[in-house]
Amino acid sequence: MPVCLIAEPIHPAGVALLEAAGVTVRHASTPRLERIPDELREIDAIIVRTALPAEAIDAAPRLAVIANHGTGTDGVAVAHAHALGIPVAFTPTANVRAVAEHALMLMLAVARQAVQADQATRAGDAGFRFTQRSMSLYGKTLGIVGFGHTGRLLAEMAQGLGLRILVCSPNAPAERLATVEVASDLEQLLQESDVISLHRPLRADSRHLINARTLALMKPGAILVNTSRGGLVDEDALAEALREGRLFGAGLDVLAHEPMRADSPLRQLPNLVLSPHTAGSTREALLETASQCARNVIDALNGVEPAHLVDPTVWPGRRIHGL
Numbered sequence: 001m002p003v004c005l006i007a008e009p010i011h012p013a014g015v016a017l018l019e020a021a022g023v024t025v026r027h028a029s030t031p032r033l034e035r036i037p038d039e040l041r042e043i044d045a046i047i048v049r050t051a052l053p054a055e056a057i058d059a060a061p062r063l064a065v066i067a068n069h070g071t072g073t074d075g076v077a078v079a080h081a082h083a084l085g086i087p088v089a090f091t092p093t094a095n096v097r098a099v100a101e102h103a104l105m106l107m108l109a110v111a112r113q114a115v116q117a118d119q120a121t122r123a124g125d126a127g128f129r130f131t132q133r134s135m136s137l138y139g140k141t142l143g144i145v146g147f148g149h150t151g152r153l154l155a156e157m158a159q160g161l162g163l164r165i166l167v168c169s170p171n172a173p174a175e176r177l178a179t180v181e182v183a184s185d186l187e188q189l190l191q192e193s194d195v196i197s198l199h200r201p202l203r204a205d206s207r208h209l210i211n212a213r214t215l216a217l218m219k220p221g222a223i224l225v226n227t228s229r230g231g232l233v234d235e236d237a238l239a240e241a242l243r244e245g246r247l248f249g250a251g252l253d254v255l256a257h258e259p260m261r262a263d264s265p266l267r268q269l270p271n272l273v274l275s276p277h278t279a280g281s282t283r284e285a286l287l288e289t290a291s292q293c294a295r296n297v298i299d300a301l302n303g304v305e306p307a308h309l310v311d312p313t314v315w316p317g318r319r320i321h322g323l
Contacts, residue, residue: 002044002301007031010047010069014290021298034059045297051075057084064319065089065300067293068310070280071096071150072229074202078310085319089296089306093149094289095280100153102279103197103227106251107142107158109273110223111135111195116270135221135248138162143193145186145209146200146228147172154197155180166193190217195225202229212237221248227279230255239265242272253279 003024006015008031018025026043029036031050037059044062046052049069054077057063066081068090078088109115112134120128142158144151147169155165165180168189183189186209190196196218200206210224211234218224224247226233235256241247249271255264258277266272280289296306305315 003042004045004047004297005039005043006047007033007052008049008069010049010293011286011290013287014047014294017291017294018297021294023298023301045301047293047297048076052081053077054080057081057086065297065306067296067300067306069289069293070094072201073310074229074231082311082314085314085317087300087306087314087318088310089293089300090308090310091289091292091296092308094292095282095285096149097153098282098285099150099227099279100157101282102253102275103150103154103199103225103251104157106225106227106253106273106275107137107195107197107223110225110249110251110271111137115273137195140164140194141166141192143168143183143189143196144180145169145189145196145198147176147180148199150227151197151199152176154199163195186214187217190214191219193222194219195223197225198228198232200228200232202231207231208234210234210238212240215241215246218247220246223248224250226251227253230258236265239269242266242269245271247271249273253277 001022001024003026004018005026005028007028015025028039033040033056034053040056040060042062043060045065046063047067047069052066057077057080063086066076066086066088068076068088071090071092073088073090076088081088113132117128138161140163142163143166144155145168147167159165166183166189167177167180168183168186200209209232215237238250242250251273253275254277260267299306309315
């Protein structure tokens with residue numbers, strides 16, 4: 001029986017699918033997979049949620065498929081896996097609605113000072129209602145950077161709240177952009193938007209997309225939201241903009257270092273709403289993501305090309321395995 005290692009906990013529905021298909025499921029003793037080469041030596045598949053470095057892949061000579069739990073694969077040594085003929089599957093649609101909802105929640109939480117209101121209520125601060133400075137989103141411009149599945153869903157939700165939608169997504173096909181206004185470039189979007197929501201994958205050309213220069217282009221009193229990847233934002237520059245009050249606030253579900261470092265410049269900022277990378281972790285999204293991962297593994301081990309591969313051209317020359 002083939003063996004699938006699960007690096008971090010997934011919804012039981014995914015485990016059940018694997019076992020029903022005759023796959024032996026094992027759970028890693030630590031998500032730091034490079035530290036457990038003995039647990040990797042006899043696996044045929046792996047499901048990962050955070051990181052899979054090259055040295056861990058090298059420790060698994062039978063590994064025939066990597067299933068990434070989620071959309072972003074920047075934590076996986078994808079190029080190294082592909083060079084060894086190991087296809088990398090992912091789940092680009094499983095949790096996008098949950099992430100879009102979370103982005104909208106962060107926008108509203110920052111704009112309406114939800115965290116401060118909660119704290120004031122618990123502290124018995126009845127005067128907060130007279131001193132709070134929340135803002136309405138109706139009639140404002142939402143700039144969406146990256147217009148894939150999540151960006152499109154967020155646009156639909158935000159249009160229902162009466163926001164103007166402005167999009168910067170150079171690689172999106174024209175038909176996808178037909179119902180929204182398209183910015184000529186990122187600079188225009190930053191200059192015109194009251195709220196900016198990031199939905200770009202983390203690549204060499206997008207690291208620190210939001211930095212001191214681009215923050216300076218944003219409207220005074222704007223809001224920044226990031227539910228994509230922490231590396232898109234220069235956190236030192238963002239912290240400075242928030243401390244100085246150049247931005248109204250920010251909402252971050254992702255950070256450059258997770259969990260947040262004790263010395264992070266973001267930790268003590270009152271105009272920042274944080275969540276610990278949970279945007280795509282609703283009960284419904286976790287069930288669907290785990291199920292898609294399991295189906296990707298089962299298909300690959302059966303010689304069937306999984307529905308979503310990072311690079312389908314790897315499939316014909318893959319390492320061969322059959323149930």
